[in-house]
Amino acid sequence: MRRALSGAGGPLIGLIVLFVLLSIFAPNFLTARNLINVVDQVTVLGILALGATAVIITGGIDLSVGAVLALSTMVLGVLSHTAGAPLWLAMIAAVAVGGLAGMVNGLAVSIARLPPFIATLAMMSAARGLANLLTDGQQITGYPEWFFDLSSQRYLGLFSITAIALVVLYVIGWAWLKYRASGRAVYAVGGNPEVARLAGIKVKSVVTWVYVAAGVLAGLAALVQASRLDSSQPSAGTGIELDVIAAVVIGGASLAGGSGRVVGTIIGVLIIGVLHNGLNLLGVSSFVQQIIIGVVIAGAVLTDTLRRRRT
Amino acid sequence: MRRALSGAGGPLIGLIVLFVLLSIFAPNFLTARNLINVVDQVTVLGILALGATAVIITGGIDLSVGAVLALSTMVLGVLSHTAGAPLWLAMIAAVAVGGLAGMVNGLAVSIARLPPFIATLAMMSAARGLANLLTDGQQITGYPEWFFDLSSQRYLGLFSITAIALVVLYVIGWAWLKYRASGRAVYAVGGNPEVARLAGIKVKSVVTWVYVAAGVLAGLAALVQASRLDSSQPSAGTGIELDVIAAVVIGGASLAGGSGRVVGTIIGVLIIGVLHNGLNLLGVSSFVQQIIIGVVIAGAVLTDTLRRRRT
Amino acid sequence: MTSPTHDRILEVRGISKTYPGTVALEHVDLDIHPGEVVALLGENGAGKSTLSSIIAGVTVPSTGSMRWGGEDYAPGSPADAIAAGIGLIHQEMRLLPELTVAENVVIGRWPTRRGFVDAKAMRSRAEAQLARLGFTGTMDQRVSELSVAGQQQVEIAKALLLDASILILDEPTAALGQDETDALFACIRTLRAEGVSFVYVSHRLAEIAQIADRIVVLRDGSVISQHENGEVPPAQLVREMVGRSVDRLFPTIDVPRERVVLSVRGLRDGAGRFEDIDFDVREGEVFGIAGIVGSGRTELVRSIAGLEAREAGSVTVDGATLHADRPREAIRAGVVMIPEDRKNQGVILTESVESNIALSNLASLARGGWVAPKRVRAFARDTVKSFGIKAMPAQTVGSLSGGNQQKVVLGKWLARKTRVIILDEPTRGIDVGARASIYEIVQRLAHEGNAIVVVSSDLDEVIGLSHRIMVLAAGRNVGVLDDGHISAEAIMKYATGADYLPAVVDVSAS
Amino acid sequence: TGGADDSGEGTLKVGLAVPNQQSPFFVAIRQSLEAEAKAEGVDVVFADAKNDSDAQVSQIQDFITQGVDAIVYIPAGATAATVPVRSAKEAGIPIVTVDRNPDGAPGDTFIATDSVSAAEALGEWVVEQTGGQGELGIIQGQVGTTPEQARDEGFQEGIAGSDIVEVARQASTAWLQDEGYDIASDMLQAHPDITILFGRADGLALGAAQAAQNAGLEEILVVGFDGDPSGLQAVADGELGATITQQTTLMGALALDSAVKLIAGEEVPAEQLQDGILTTKDNVQDFITTHP
């Protein structure tokens, strides 16, 4: 455990500082119920950031996650409400659509060799358009109680199913990147694709599957979002892509590829989540919040940069 | 002229194809009045993209241009309306504030060595917050008639002052990057900063000034937009950063740094502008527009990638 | 060595490769038998690396075919070649600097247990291979912390782990010192005895005699000659490679003048990589720095060229003091440095030859800050010609052969007015012909009154060029040899003895 | 210019510029306008500015180029920009403004909900329900915008004189439901004694209601504004206490009819303000069946 965290030094210190400050100054911050709230609030961001970590390690970027989330959530809504499919089938379809969008991204990057920024920007535009088109821009409301309970019912008085899913996904992601040969290959591809190719790694396939994973995770995030809001909205996830990337980079990944850690990412996600939550608790106006968030993002990454330079 | 354009092959072909298609299918597309409209419509995007070209050549990225534009436009409004300063002074101050924000970006990247993505993302958040804070989120309306005329009065029946400014800025930017020693240095820094340093180039100073230039251009774009809208809005330029980067990359620049051309960028800007205009003229629904825009962005860059691979 | 009489295992037939504007290979035939070392020789740009890459599945040939163990062999990717049993050590090192040594060695072939990567097995496998090569680092070090030689060893270990039946080594010793080279050769001999075949590319002809069973010479993309044993007189090989005879590699360099140009006093680096360095270099003098790999030579000369911060000491050029960490100041004083790592420090691979050459000379090419493309082009064309660079000025440097890239690095710095020239491994990867012309350039520069510092792991080179040689061991000056006393034995004694006999240091330095 | 360039023989063409397609309010107006146009045989072209006033100026220019006969303009941005109205007038094209009217350059007719008095009614209803007691938390829309200001002003008047105290207010940036959820859950954390939540749009209110439910504070009275389909459903289900139903169907149709009249040169009043209808469990069912 200590080993796992030590590498995440810089951002972890940032998170702890933030945590201590907010415990002192923000009313009710340090209560079990609020901390559970924070976990719930970061579930969607966290799931997206997990996929983005792998994408960023390959040296790519995925701007389409928010739009793909919206597309998946609309597919869920349309299939279950308009088309009358059973909800479980609609859920599978929503995740599949996410994976499909990811596959298109991945092939565009690996086979068509588009820069990831452009491939996923195009997907962002197209997926958002499709999400809107499905219901002509309208939202779909009202899911069965059991679906809503996935995110609202707290088991053992603590964690909702979605929060548990977040933890499970992170454990899987962590083990995969660290201990599976294909996970190691992700780092090799990001470090230098030519080196990876010379070592006999199937670079194109690694890249493609990483984007597919990011798409599938966007589909899962869509389920969480729909459950939380008890509705599907074509505007879901607007602008979240930059938060997602920020979380991953705060967590220590480099956009140049080749580095990044799942443990770092979850810390990055928590920094963003705790910060939003704390500033809301403090009643800071949303304009001032924007300024503070900018400064904290820069500060968190700066700490990390300085720490690395020293060693 | 032919020389200058030849390097921009891929995107230029894309623009021509688009142009021909729209001339055939979109009513009123090929009219002087509409083409002038297009130029007016891309002025803000074009000015921002010029700065972004230099930033991207250094291997950086600037996500803050939209927010800095908003901050500059609000400074213009507050100084001229609330503080009662003469408008020309407020204009200078607005551009200076843009430059200042760029300077902060530049120092954060070159001295504090923050990744450009993070430094400018932080600035994006902070500048937007400040822009909102200045008037508590309210817009400021009504500039003198002469100011409005800068963008609406057409000289020789053709070009507004702002359109002429766009052209002049591009000519300066083009000559600078191509014929000034410091322009060449920008490419060297982006190509390999260590080689540039060994060649006696002041890498940090080149990087800093490039961001300053991007900030100054965002300030100028703020003036254009304020004139166009006859008002200053704190929400100005929201989300434009992705369009700006897309235009530069469509124009042939690589986000890895070291390559990019001003002529390519203007073509990228025109592709985006012509596309929006043409789809509007065709009366395509905005949802379908999003899909088409995504496909065209991917297609335009794909053409270029294929063309380069062939040679 | 008895020449193997078994069947050939790899047949290369009529392979050609053309790039736009260049024919890299033209109808090449090559056979490889089990358990032999085939040396592939040729001047820069002859097509050695191209041929190697084609065999290893990195590059697809334009025409021609290959057979492997009697069956058609047309690898579409390195993965195919590795699966077939063919491994390549690339000329340019291909490592992941941010990952550990162990990780780099086993890349693509991670040992797993029940589907999970076994970190312990990974480390021990890497260690086993690296130990054979005399590697001194640890398995958990990041590769970016290694010296160039260490990195080269990692690169070799990576290939050894492939269990290949043919290993192609493209200039494996370019970055190695004598000890490491010996270890590598021992390793090659062991494997050869086990039946592994090698294709060995090198510009060091002395090595060829030691290791090669057979020699194939390429010129301009075609096979010019084949020799069935390794004992071919070097002069003949040179003639075949270059197409003319190179009678004397090292020119006679004039006796230096009295005036001191470069003066280094008490130089010490913060990280302890070198200490207490004092020396003067006079006008027209060639001052060599020798030492084993990792002895701190590179750090020392980088510091002199103003590229690094330093802790103590001074550097003066013509009496003017140069500050640390100010490359511009050093350049203005006429100090230029040819770095050892051309890929990361020498050239911008994605830029044209022309831009690379212009880059170091912007100050002299610009008038009032404006650069005329015509002037740049003319300047670049002159440089390309005078340095014999085999390339168009508009070609990107990345597409040049390794040796030609090195010439671009030389050209971009030496086409200007200079006072002090520091050459760090100046002929690494450069063919004999080009080497001779580079030495002539050194002679000319010395004649013009420059002070020249040469760092090289190639003992013949330092000895052949230098008036005096300073031997560095563990960052300390262990002795300066004058003209009459220079010999390979003396250098090696100082260079390696310092580790064990620090007392000797004080006696012999001065 | 204007008129019969090529849009077919005598078919009228109306351009509709909307600020965004994320808000159900704008979607509803567009759909009602399109339905009315279909019934009347009028062509509609619509443009979505994605909240960018600059893009909206371009889109209106493009309408003019296209030769639309009239423009319906729902301004994007914090408050309405004057330029689209000015350009339309210069081109001689009638323009109907909806929801927000530019200062100094009003449209030929302006259609909107009288938000101030509707919000006042909502405030009075809240006072009535709570006996004028309680702690109030407000989830604001985008600060600085006209609707946010009008709803604030009206609601404050409505609760004036009662003992309701406002203990917290926090702004969203885009009026979205997930923002409402996060803001409200944090707000309830900081102020557990809150008894009334006012979400300045139904989306925000719905998010707030869910946050309250998750926090186990179901007795909190949550009210919204807009009367979106989902908002109305929530009122029927008791999740929301009340909302204000804006008559989007009416407004959309009215906008089109006004445009047609203006094209024909008929007189249209400068302002056509519609009532926002206070909607509670008592009257919600009617509105769900047919949205006013």
Ligand SMILES: Nc1ncnc2c1ncn2[C@@H]1O[C@H](COP(=O)(O)OP(=O)(O)OP(=O)(O)O)[C@@H](O)[C@H]1O
């Ligand atoms: N990607 C490429 N594009 C264009 N030309 C290339 C490319 N790769 C190699 N060449 C050309 O092919 C020729 C052979 O190059 P190669 O690298 O095989 O030479 P080499 O014999 O290995 O030389 P060296 O000793 O310098 O390494 C050279 O003229 C080189 O410029």
Ligand SMILES: Nc1ncnc2c1ncn2[C@@H]1O[C@H](COP(=O)(O)OP(=O)(O)OP(=O)(O)O)[C@@H](O)[C@H]1O
């Ligand atoms: N970036 C670095 N980080 C850590 N250690 C380094 C770094 N660069 C060099 N070293 C170490 O410093 C010592 C001196 O290296 P240097 O490169 O100066 O040696 P050298 O004699 O020039 O040998 P080489 O033949 O490798 O150039 C070596 O032990 C090397 O491993």
Ligand SMILES: [Mg+2]
């Ligand atoms: Mg080679």
Ligand SMILES: [Mg+2]
């Ligand atoms: Mg060295």
